[in-house]
Amino acid sequence: MATTVLVTGASSGIGKATAIYLAQSGYNVYGAARRKEKIQELETYGVKAIALDITKDESVVSCVNQIFSEAGNIDILVNSAGLGSYGALEDVPMADARNLMDINLFGVARLIQLALPEMRKNGYGKIVNISSVGGKVGLPMGSWYHASKFAIEGLSDCLRNEVKPFGIDVMVIEPGGTKSEMIENGAADLARISGKTVYKDLANRVTKMYASLAANAIEAIEIAKLIKNGIEAKNPKTRYMASNARPSLLMRKLLPDKLFDRMLMNQMK
Template identity: 70%
Template sequence: MSKTVLVTGASSGIGKATALYLAQNGYNVYGAARRMEMLQALQQYGVKPLALDVTKDESILACVAAIGKIDILVNSAGLGSYGALEDVPMSEAKNQLEINLFGVARLIQLALPQMREQHYGKIVNISSIGGKVGLPMGTWYHAGKFALEGLSDSLRNEVRQFGIDVIVIEPGGTKSEMIAIGARDMMRVSGHTVYKGLAASLDKMYSDMEKNAVEPIVIARLIKKGIEAKHPKTRYIGGAMAKPMLLLRKLLSDKMFDKMLMSQMK
């Protein structure tokens, strides 16, 4: 019997690529997102569309109830909205954490009882190299991704006893609408404040990053590799600049890394 997978954020980017790729490889896939109109096109490839707003508990409950049994949960829904900490309204900061952290945690809570009962489950959390490296103007995005890394590490050792694996995916530059949306938000929030010079430099960097980004299918293949491994790695890294960036973060001191990072924004 094929495994049942819930992929959130399936309307675009990594979530869409993952839902399609797993469906094409024999999985029973539910693709969930807010934008139902963008999910309808996936039905012809065998993906079952479900409405899901991860900021609303009633939506999360309804989504999980509609599926019944989830063998594999891929938490791909995410938001990358940028701006200087001083400039970002707290309402926007809280919304970003609701999507990137608390929505993920709530879905895991609801999926775990059934996974424990069947003594099998795979929880895949889509983090980012931004869960290990913090860029200026991304304070709330990085706060959420750093927190997701810690949540995953703690959870892994809680649920291992029940035959459940927790896998973190750390993409580097990957083609998606998130880069453009994040850059646009950054210029809206901080493009006319005392941080406008830094915002302009980052805007150019994001534009260059988008040109070199890999296709989302690269990350979808990593996810499939992780969920099919008998003993999966705790983290899988892929995408533009991901491995060299994380290696430098490990080797350099904080100040040396800061200097290297900021030199790319001139």
């Protein structure tokens, strides 16, 4: 029987590329997203489309129960659903902040809670959490996004040692700029939220930097291949960095905070 994988955020970007790539590699893949009409096309690649609104517990429970009913278990969980919303901390409405944390953090945690009992029972499981360079490097105007990704890094570190005795591996994927609708949507949010406030000058500079990131972004398939490498490794790494993430992560590790801040802000002049 083929290994069953649940990939969230499968309507676009990394989630979509991963669902297709794993299905084409022989896995039994469920591709989940809120916009089910956007994932119907995945079925032409052998992916089973399933509706999931990660902010609604009843939807999360229904999604997992459907997979258990049809496939028996979830062997591999790829938490790829994510929201990249930007704006100065002072400007972002708390309702927007809570929605982002629901999608990027609490939804991830809830799916893990529901998948773990069967993984423990089977003595096998792989949990793949999509973080970002933004899980180690904080950019201005991205407080809530970076808070969620820093949290994913910490959650994964704690979880890894909790579930290791049960034969379950936890991996973090750290992409750099990746071609998806997230960069474009994030820039639009930034303009809407902080484009006319006291932070407008910085918002404009950050927007230009995002445009540069978009121009040099890697294809999502590169991240899908990293994920496949991780789930097929006998002794997987705790973290898999995309090629375009390495320079920033290395500099963040080596430089003192204020020197790194200066280097970062110089890129936004």
